[in-house]
Amino acid sequence: MNAADNLAPIANATSIPWAEVPEWPVADLVRVVADALTRNGRLCSWFGVAEPTAGPALSHAEGPALSGVEGEGAIRLVAVVAFDAENTLAVGRSLPFSEEKYPALTLLNHQAHLFEREVWEQFGVEPEGHPWLKPVRRTAGNAPANGEFFRVDGGEIHEVAVGPVHAGVIEPGHFRFQCAGEEVIHLEIALGYQHRGIERALAGGPHRATMAQMETASGDTTIGHATAYATVLESLAGTEAPLRAQWLRAIALELERLACHTGDLGALAGDVAFLPTSSACGKIRGDFLNLSALLCGNRFGRGLVRPGGCRHDLEPERAKTMLARLETHLADAEQAATWLWDAASVRARFENVGCVYPQQAAAIGMVGPAARASGLVRDVRYDHPAGWHRFAQAPVAVWSGGDVLARARVRWLEIQRSGQFLREQIATPPEGGIRDELAPAAPDSLAVALVEGWRGEVCHVALTDAAGRFRRYKITDPSFHNWTGLALALRNQAISDFPINNKSFNLSYCGFDL
């Protein structure tokens, strides 16, 4: 049986006319999608779209309710499913419905649990039977509408609340632990503190600030989100960026990965008081960021990727400088990593801590290095290659065990492989220009772009209206899939191990909150 049976097949970085997306009554869509997910499908995105109403569109400054993104009229649900082994994506949608309830997909497949909470929060449509229906990121007044926390009863049980303001220089989020002594029975993660209204502002776009908002959706994944956004607009314009621009984006994406993975190894070392690697990686991370700055002037890659191409080139002289510096920094990273793996005290703290088993990782649809550390072979660059990755790939880095050690090991493998990828690619540039004028976006079309950011799959889905403006724009940061993985990792662990578990995932709060 064809895996994409029923749902309409679509390749990464392409678009499909909205009218050609197959539609079912909502209960049937739930069954079709659940069926696809049991055939090794993976839920990339699941979101609501308000049916157009006759009233005038509101501008983004006017407040929460806005057609397309949030509201109370008839809506459709849209599903994007990935069949990784078959290198195919598939899309489907429901018929418009105004009922207040539909049968929850979550009951048939856990990958949908946060997506369905999100739909409920945005449109007031209840996924009937959802076991834990509560807000995802909505603000009530001057704090998030967290709702009731899950509580474990018992005389021995105590509750620990951490955040939103944490001890380190990191983003805000709230962690609620149910503990028996030192042991964590349950961790609930409540986010929403970082919500800046990005998706709502995208309706009717692109606007002047849209590119900057994509670059700051999750600030350490600037290239990942900017590339996904640019790819969406390019596929809606029926074109792609010049080859040399695709090459530049691939280089920038790996530089981003190098910097973040190196920083994470340092942070993990710091959390187990292993200072040589911690000190070295703090500096090497900055060295890698400076390579992004060498390319575009900004350490986080801002201003490089634009719809239609890139704004800065990597000329031969600059490429030579970059390669030379890259070699130095990779050698430094190798030294720092060697210290880490050689230290028995580090191994003792990393091994068998925070295990996420392959079945769990698959069941909740984890992505990126965290999923690969649980033995799942999934990597957008390999499974759904688009842009430059159609011509050049780094081998997928997988480790088994699912513990903190595995998540650290996968990072180190990826540092090595990104380094090798950069060596090869920087030495063999394609010719040509770096930026084209972009044609207007196709009207009434759905475009999907996946990019393997350093945390995993960045998914952007755009639906245009009759004028080619965004009717709905859905962003799914890899963190959206993976926060549940952190909660699972903490089960039956010592609460004092929360910091290394958290660092081993290093998820984005703002990428989740949007």
Add this chain to the structure above:
Amino acid sequence: MFVLDTITHRLKAGCATMAYPDGPAPALPDRHGGALRVDGAKCADGCTACVPVCPTEAIAREAGKPVALDLGRCLFCGECVAACPSKAIVQTRDHRLAVRRREDLVLGAPGQEELRLAAALDAQMKKLLGRSLRLRQVSAGGCGACEADINVLGTIGWDLGRFGIQYVASPRHADGLIITGPVSKGMELALKKTWDAVPGPKIAIAVGACAISGGPFVGHAETCQGADSVVPIDLYIPGCPPHPLTILDGLLRIIGRLEGKAAGEAPDGKVMAG
């Protein structure tokens, strides 16, 4: 083996901390334009070429008035520099951007072509905080980039500790806050409570376009349009994110540690410390 290896490497690596501010500042990357200079007198009559290209609507020109560019909203993308036909907006390659008053970030009028850089705290506050400044960082809708480049100052290349500046875990231990992000509504209460928990006398520092004005999210109902709507700000450090050198300059500037130092321009091409 491990110990010998570590010691050998340390000896070979030498001191990784930069000489700045006693020596030259590390060079900004060549594509990082640094501070902007806006000479409104150079604008052609009625020209508004720079206005529509700005992603955050940081530039305005009312009829008959000089152009006004608000560096508090600026993302330093350089689109306006490229769009300006008369070179009224140029980049100076200067890393120094920190100011004490919000209005000092608005450029363009005669006499206000450049930033009015921050002066040190008054004598009393300088005496209290000049040799030991403990800061609690609060990310309030920040994307993680400002936070990362605040954090990097603590690494061995920059070694913030040598100035007596440290990021502390609790507001109770802090002399002030260093705030990033546009202050999302979801963080408004938490920021207020954190500020209240800092014992006086205290200062607040806003880092990045978001914390100064809302940045890319200016006008969003989900944000408070910057930190000074919640907390009185003593130092504004613009950028998206500001370069670590820019942040360090701001911190040293406010505690008077740069008085008597040269501007610290470095020869181009010098590799930055991490």
